Amino acid sequence: MDPITPETPVAPVALKTKTLKIHLTPAQDARVKTMAHKHELSKSEFGRLRILDETDHSLPDAGKLEDIARKLAGIANNINQNTAATNAAQKSGTLNSKQFAAMHKVFTDGLEAWAEPLAELRAELQKFKKPAAK
CATH class of the missing domain: 1.10.1220 (Arc Repressor Mutant)
Incomplete structure (x- = not known):
């Protein structure tokens, strides 16, 4: 007998919904x-x-989360465009050390720009988590 699988299947319990009128x-x-x-x-x-809700926080604002997502998508798009340009230049042999340094700076700046909206998004998403038991 498999210790994880029960011998007889367990039927799902049908839940009745209740109405709260205010x-x-x-x-x-x-x-x-x-x-x-x-x-x-x-x-x-x-x-x-x-x-x-068992949290002390209010619900995150959907518009705020969408704005953060747009910022992150824009940054990701810029990083992807720069990656493609760097790869194309490398393949064609036209990327010199000065150009590479400039591209590296763009990638570094992109990662730094990504950090703030990512932290903001994580803070908003943290509001969904229940506080630890005291």
């Missing part, structure tokens, strides 16, 4: 709708995350 003023409803839209969630999804 009363909001029109202003509160508008606020929830605005916050949910900001995070690209339905009001129900947003409410579940806020009610059941």
Whole structure:
């Protein structure tokens, strides 16, 4: 007998969903709708995350995460273009030491530019993690 696989298959448990009804003023409803839209969630999804969330942080702003992703994509595109140019110049034999040094600087600058938005993205993504048990 395989110790990992049970002898008889276990049927999945069917979960019944429950409804939580809350009363909001029109202003509160508008606020929830605005916050949910900001995070690209339905009001129900947003409410579940806020009610059941065990973190001290607020949800990351979807627009902010998209902006960070655009920055990273732009930097990656620049690095890829420079890599292609460096390889083409190397293959054609037209890359001298001064050109190579300039290309190396571009790659180094790209990596440095990548660090800030990457750290910002990691900080935003960290908000999804639950805090360590005390």
